[in-house]
Amino acid sequence: MQNDVAIPKAKPRQATKGAWAFAGPGTMLLFVFLCLPFLMAFIFSFTDQRLVSNEDLGTDFVGLRNYIRLLDDESFFAALKNNFLFVLIVAPVQSSFALLLAVLVNKALPGSKIFRTIYFMPVATTMAVVAVVWSLLYSPDAGVVNRFVGFITLGHIGPQDWLRDPALVMHAVIVLSIWQGVGFQMLVFLAGLQSIPEDLYEAASLEGASGWIQFRYITLPLLKNTTVFVVVTTTIYAFQLFTQVQIIASSGTAAPIDSFRTVVMLMVNEGFKNGKIGYASAIAVVFFVIVLALSLLQRVMIKEERAVA
Amino acid sequence: MSQQKSQRQQQRLAKLLQYALHIVLCAFFIFPLLFMFVSAFKSDEAQLLRDMASLSAFWPSGELSLKNFSQVFERTPFARAFLNSLFTVGMTVVLGIFVNSMMAYALARFHFKGREILLSVVIALIIIPFEAVAVPLLLLANQLPWFDGTLGWLDSYQVQIIPFIANAFSVYLFYQFFIALPKDLEEAALMDGASLWRIYWSILLPLSKPVIATVAVLQFLGRWGDLLWPVMVVRGDTFATLPLAMQTFFGQFPRQWGDVMAFAAMATLPTLLVFLVFQRWFVRSAISSGIKG
Numbered sequence: 001m002q003n004d005v006a007i008p009k010a011k012p013r014q015a016t017k018g019a020w021a022f023a024g025p026g027t028m029l030l031f032v033f034l035c036l037p038f039l040m041a042f043i044f045s046f047t048d049q050r051l052v053s054n055e056d057l058g059t060d061f062v063g064l065r066n067y068i069r070l071l072d073d074e075s076f077f078a079a080l081k082n083n084f085l086f087v088l089i090v091a092p093v094q095s096s097f098a099l100l101l102a103v104l105v106n107k108a109l110p111g112s113k114i115f116r117t118i119y120f121m122p123v124a125t126t127m128a129v130v131a132v133v134w135s136l137l138y139s140p141d142a143g144v145v146n147r148f149v150g151f152i153t154l155g156h157i158g159p160q161d162w163l164r165d166p167a168l169v170m171h172a173v174i175v176l177s178i179w180q181g182v183g184f185q186m187l188v189f190l191a192g193l194q195s196i197p198e199d200l201y202e203a204a205s206l207e208g209a210s211g212w213i214q215f216r217y218i219t220l221p222l223l224k225n226t227t228v229f230v231v232v233t234t235t236i237y238a239f240q241l242f243t244q245v246q247i248i249a250s251s252g253t254a255a256p257i258d259s260f261r262t263v264v265m266l267m268v269n270e271g272f273k274n275g276k277i278g279y280a281s282a283i284a285v286v287f288f289v290i291v292l293a294l295s296l297l298q299r300v301m302i303k304e305e306r307a308v309a
Numbered sequence: 310m311s312q313q314k315s316q317r318q319q320q321r322l323a324k325l326l327q328y329a330l331h332i333v334l335c336a337f338f339i340f341p342l343l344f345m346f347v348s349a350f351k352s353d354e355a356q357l358l359r360d361m362a363s364l365s366a367f368w369p370s371g372e373l374s375l376k377n378f379s380q381v382f383e384r385t386p387f388a389r390a391f392l393n394s395l396f397t398v399g400m401t402v403v404l405g406i407f408v409n410s411m412m413a414y415a416l417a418r419f420h421f422k423g424r425e426i427l428l429s430v431v432i433a434l435i436i437i438p439f440e441a442v443a444v445p446l447l448l449l450a451n452q453l454p455w456f457d458g459t460l461g462w463l464d465s466y467q468v469q470i471i472p473f474i475a476n477a478f479s480v481y482l483f484y485q486f487f488i489a490l491p492k493d494l495e496e497a498a499l500m501d502g503a504s505l506w507r508i509y510w511s512i513l514l515p516l517s518k519p520v521i522a523t524v525a526v527l528q529f530l531g532r533w534g535d536l537l538w539p540v541m542v543v544r545g546d547t548f549a550t551l552p553l554a555m556q557t558f559f560g561q562f563p564r565q566w567g568d569v570m571a572f573a574a575m576a577t578l579p580t581l582l583v584f585l586v587f588q589r590w591f592v593r594s595a596i597s598s599g600i601k602g
Contacts, residue, residue, distance in 0.1 A: 019421035026412030029475035040445035124584035128552035
């Protein structure tokens with residue numbers, strides 16, 4: 001009690017002592033397992049570092065050689081192309097699909113909670129398992145997907161070998177990825193939808209605005225930040241694509257590797273299988289620069305919106 | 310009068326259309342899961358493949374038994390992989406809750422040198438995806454010492470736990486939660502002579518249940534399905550988690566699809582049940598991740 005007056009003064013000093021006991025473990029772990037390897041990636045990308053170091057040769061600084069070799073690497077461009085194809089289809093399709101699902105389950109319809117649960121169920125399913133199950137669905141000739149495609153096109157599209165055809169394998173990956181991931185973004189959109197004040201819609205209804213007009217001029221503008229967030233995170237997630245293609249590669253009956261290998265998978269192949277840490281680090285740096293650019297783009301777009309509003 | 314009637318008719322039609330759309334969508338999302346569960350019980354491989362040509366693919370027809378499941382236990386290290394997943398992910402999530410909340414507590418409440426810098430570094434780190442550091446981390450993990458005097462963490466539990474405990478986004482979520490909490494309770498406890506540990510343990514943590522659940526779900530989802538890191542750091546079956554064991558079994562020939570589906574079904578069921586029971590927290594996690602922007 002007697003140090004009542006001293007408390008405001010003593011607090012900062014007292015807290016400083018205990019502070020690092022609290023902040024220490026997290027700071028240390030973040031430094032060792034995130035900051036340090038992150039810096040190492042940049043440094044390694046300019047060296048010929050190998051996974052198993054060779055005593056005789058040592059590790060040398062090689063300047064931009066890794067990056068120059070990347071520009072010459074057909075597999076790297078094939079991987080970039082696969083990632084971009086994936087992103088160009090998945091980002092818009094999955095985002096709008098998620099919005100459609102969110103709008104549907106947001107309606108005051110009996111049973112909409114059950115539907116929401118069902119649409120989210122694939123998210124709770126492990127991606128490796130999803131890829132395995134879909135590999136069987138995609139099986140050639142009398143597979144489930146082939147039957148279904150034949151049925152809805154009235155037999156105009158015959159059976160395909162989805163995972164072995166270089167032109168189709170990425171599209172097969174895209175469908176199973178959307179199936180697994182769309183539920184999560186549906187929930188993010190749902191949260192956005194529920195934060196829109198109900199009276200806006202009531203006012204619009206009184207003015208005689210139709211459902212589409214309300215969606216176009218109330219829902220979409222007010223969902224702008226959520227939409228930017230969903231599109232950008234889907235894009236970043238798309239660049240991280242690995243598990244699905246890795247499983248398909250291990251199936252033993254897949255298309256030529258360059259027709260579906262992604263940047264991350266190429267990085268693992270070069271760094272881990274071939275032991276070329278330096279080269280793989282250069283791929284990691286390029287990958288990071290792409291992700292960083294997308295994140296910054298997102299911030300700029302959301303900030304602009306705030307500045308206007 | 311008639312206008313009201315037609316309006317009601319229109320509403321009924323809209324409802325009907327919505328239900329029709331829901332049914333199509335439900336089929337799209339449920340059928341692959343149904344196919345997996347049903348196929349797992351079909352012990353006749355030839356019939357399983359034949360059934361794919363018709364709707365029987367989604368129907369428990371023909372010879373049904375638990376043979377596939379018992380074969381999975383005989384031929385694959387399923388039980389081991391399941392326990393490995395449970396252990397590594399469980400440890401990561403539990404330790405992560407403490408480490409990240411403690412760090413956030415210090416950032417939100419204490420005054421110390423470097424606090425502002427630390428906070429901005431944590432926020433900046435959120436942007437770095439694991440994929441960007443995986444390769445150097447592999448090299449690092451290969452050279453780290455462990456308590457038993459050995460060098461190199463490859464093929465171990467710790468290599469699948471320790472690098473993932475601290476998580477910048479989790480710290481950020483805790484931090485946001487703590488700065489929004491009123492300080493009255495803590496200040497009163499401080500006056501009564503409670504230690505910082507005691508305040509953290511008895512006041513802050515019990516109040517943080519919602520954010521703990523959010524962080525736990527996000528870290529669980531992130532770690533449970535991860536294949537990238539196990540592919541790089543795990544060699545044999547001893548420390549393999551479910552996704553890696555799934556990949557190994559899937560890549561073995563001759564492939565018995567019935568067994569593969571039984572494996573897949575057993576790997577899926579626990580997470581599916583956890584999700585159905587704790588759905589509320591999953592929903593909240595998805596919403597919190599939306600704050601990230």
